[in-house]
Amino acid sequence: MIRLLKILEFALSSLARRKFKNFSIIVVYSFTIAVLASVLLLTHSLKKMAMDVLVDGPDIVVQRLSGGRHDLIPADYSGIIEKIPGVGRVQPRVWGYYYDSLNHTNYTMLGIDEERQRFVMVDGKAPADDDQCMIGQGVAGAQHAETGMDLLLIDGNGIGYSCEISGVFKAASDLWTNDLVLFTKDALRRFFAMPDGLATDITVEVFNAREVPQVAQKIKRLLPDTRPITIDEILHTYESIFNWRSGLMLTIFTSSLIAFSILAWDKATGISGEEKQEIGILKAIGWDTGDVLTLKLCEGMVISATSFLVGVSMAYAHVFLLDAPLFVPVLKGWSVLFPRFHLVPYIDAYQIIVLGFLTILPYMASTVLPSWKAAITDPENAMRGV
Amino acid sequence: MILHPGILALLLGAFVSLVLIFFAALAGVKIIVHWDPSSSSAEQLLLERTTYLISTIVGLVLCFSLFSGLLFLYTTDDIHPLFIGAMCATGTLNANPIGWNVLLIKGIIFFLASLWVIFNAIDQHCEDTPLVRKKYAALLILTPLLAMDLVLQFRFFSGLHPERITSCCGSLFATGSGTAAGELAGLPPATTMVVFYATAFIWLCTVLFCLGKRAGWLRLLLFLESLLLLPLSLISVISFISLYVYQMPSHHCPFDMIQKNYSFIGYPLYIGLFVGILFGLVPGIGRVLGKTTSLKREIEKRERKWLLSAFVFFSLFLVLSSWPILFGKFQLFPQ
Structure with missing residues (x-):
């Protein structure tokens, strides 16, 4: 153990003697790690945020299909679904998207009636009548809007529509509050010019989570023109999408990893005359090939560890402090007009190990042969500079 | 094929390990054929230098395979939400049963590569390096195993289809399910x-006797007992240890305990078991291989450490698995 520590100490001083060469490797190595780590951290954080939001979602969402496309669903379908044993609350939902051309953002608009108490108010109160609405904290921040001000919109018939902001609400996740505007159901139906008796979809609560697939099957049988989507299906889809996106990005960046490995190989192969002489002297004073090889591997480990720490710190700063400006457009979603939100910092040992496998392993593999070649240098030739 | 970061890391790791070990095996064949310790030719000198390279490579590969075993377990557990019906790693492994073979191969690689590294270190400390040919012949077994590891992992991960309904531990390890696990x-x-x-x-007790006495038969007995104790311990995990860990009288899964809900207790538990058994095997193999004086001397120098490691690691497994039995609230047998 003491021997290893002594060799490590020598490795550190040896690295310090060739500052410039090692610094250039550390810069490139750290950058490669930072890119891969950013992809991993960003997708993990996005996935976690999405899951946190979705996990509280309804057990089943029932949509109506017409010609294979999503269509408005008759609200009285909820009466049929309610009669299925094991089913709790069934609620037709009225919601939609709205592009605000003044502020260049997309809002999600949701109609609420009884469920207004679910929202924690920061300021004001829930909309009392059809001329009022409440907005998420994120929307309020982005639009500099507050309680009592008017929200100016253009409704489904192309006519200007103004409603008073009755309150501002908050939620655990930024995803909830950054684009959500809440109206009464009747007001929103009028706003979207939606015929009476129709809803966007129907949410279904199932008392026993294990019965969700059976209830979904029964709904499909009773109402053949509908598509019941279970919470598990939504979670699976999100999990797959984020895994696929990060996997795809990592695969693309593998080429940079290969390029880096070639660079590492090249740098490790091209040892200078001075370095050769140093190895020659070490061997002449009694170091054997194994010691020199350990020294070279220690140097590699120090470079890897330093670059790893620097790379992961860079990625952390890029993703969680700067909100990943380089990767967000690709990894977040396909929508260009997505609301802004802050990523929740999240990092675990699994990501670190995966990253280590993806970066340290190729580096060590590409430097082992050159290290050995350096270690077996004949002392006499080395000192003579042959 | 699921493009998951953990899967990519595992496949890349397996590929790089295979390339390295293949290179080492090629050099190993040269050594088996041309090794002549009495010669002082340039070729013999080069072969002797090559042994350093091979030792380093196998050391690296072992290090990776250790991590890759744990990473494989964690990844299979991590992707289970993708499969309908899966609740832990068992569900993922059942979604494409090749996964069970991957687990087996990883276990074999762990034992073989560790034994190789241990006996290589001893051999390198002997001036006459008596194990050279045997070591490199063993390398020829390790190489196809690593190739199988890569191929099987690729087939396993590429054959995973999220839409497939899989059965999980609840049904696989259910009493009367008709399966071997059942x-x-x-x-x-x-x-x-x-x-x-x-x-x-x-x-x-055998470990303690080995610490006190130098009799060869005791080491061989310990070797045989270790071979018996490994499957018996795994059976015990399924049969009763899991019941106490989960505090449920009918849940026999050996994989749920690696989840966060159970404080990842499965990792130290399995590490204790596998490392303890590994060091239980080493003294017996040392007795069989230690024919020359130099080897005997080197083995005897290290034997105490091996036996103590075996004792400590297996005790860790015993303590972790017995703790919930002794101090947990769950009572399997009425008092």
Whole structure:
């Protein structure tokens, strides 16, 4: 153990003697790690945020299909679904998207009636009548809007529509509050010019989570023109999408990893005359090939560890402090007009190990042969500079 | 094929390990054919230098394979939400049963590569390096195993289809399910408990006797006992240890315990078991291989450390698995 520590100490001083060469490797190595780590951290954080939001979602969402496309669903379908044993609350939902051309953002608009108490108010109160609405904290921040001000919109018939902001609400996740505007159901139906008796979809609560697939099957049988989507299906889809996106990005960046490995190989192969002489002297004073090889591997480990720490710190700063400006457009979603939100910092040992496998392993593999070649240098030739 | 970061890391790791070990095996063949310690030719000198390279490579590969075993377990557990019906790693492994073979191969690679590294270190400390040919012949076994590891992992991960409905631990390890796992789960806990603790006690006593006496037969006995204790311990995990960890009388899964809900207790538990058994095997193999004086001397120098490691690691497994039995609230047998 003491021997290893002594060799490590020598490795550190040896690295310090060739500052410039090692610094250039550390810069490139750290950058490669930072890119891969950013992809991993960003997708993990996005996935976690999405899951946190979705996990509280309804057990089943029932949509109506017409010609294979999503269509408005008759609200009285909820009466049929309610009669299925094991089913709790069934609620037709009225919601939609709205592009605000003044502020260049997309809002999600949701109609609420009884469920207004679910929202924690920061300021004001829930909309009392059809001329009022409440907005998420994120929307309020982005639009500099507050309680009592008017929200100016253009409704489904192309006519200007103004409603008073009755309150501002908050939620655990930024995803909830950054684009959500809440109206009464009747007001929103009028706003979207939606015929009476129709809803966007129907949410279904199932008392026993294990019965969700059976209830979904029964709904499909009773109402053949509908598509019941279970919470598990939504979670699976999100999990797959984020895994696929990060996997795809990592695969693309593998080429940079290969390029880096070639660079590492090249740098490790091209040892200078001075370095050769140093190895020659070490061997002449009694170091054997194994010691020199350990020294070279220690140097590699120090470079890897330093670059790893620097790379992961860079990625952390890029993703969680700067909100990943380089990767967000690709990894977040396909929508260009997505609301802004802050990523929740999240990092675990699994990501670190995966990253280590993806970066340290190729580096060590590409430097082992050159290290050995350096270690077996004949002392006499080395000192003579042959 | 699921493009998951953990899967990509595992496949890349397996590929790089295979390339490295293949290179080492090629050099190993040269050594097997041309090795002549009495010669002082340039070729012999180069071969001797090559042994350093091979040792380093196998050392690296072992290090990666250790991590890759744990990473494989964690990844299979991590992707289980993608499969309908899966609740832990068992569900993922059942979604494409090749996964069970991957697990087996990883276990074999762990033992073989560790033994290789241990005996290589001893051999390198002997001036006459008596194990050279045997070592490099063993490398020819390790190489196809790593190739199988890569191929099987690729087939496993590429054959995983998220839409497939899989069965999880609840049904695989259910008593009376008709599967081998079901049979293991169905073993009477009381009898299995007695057999396991008796064997573990005998094994620990043998380790202590080995520490006190230098008799060769004791080491061979320990080797045989270790071979018996590994499957017996795994059976015990399924049969009764899992019941106490989960505090449920019918849940026999050996994988749920690696989840966060159970404080990742499975990792130290399995590391304790596998490393303890590994060091239990080493002294016996040392006795068989230690024919020359130099080897005997080197082996005897290290034997104490091996035996102590075996004792400490297996005790870790015993403590972790017995703790919930002794101090947990769950009572399997009415008092």
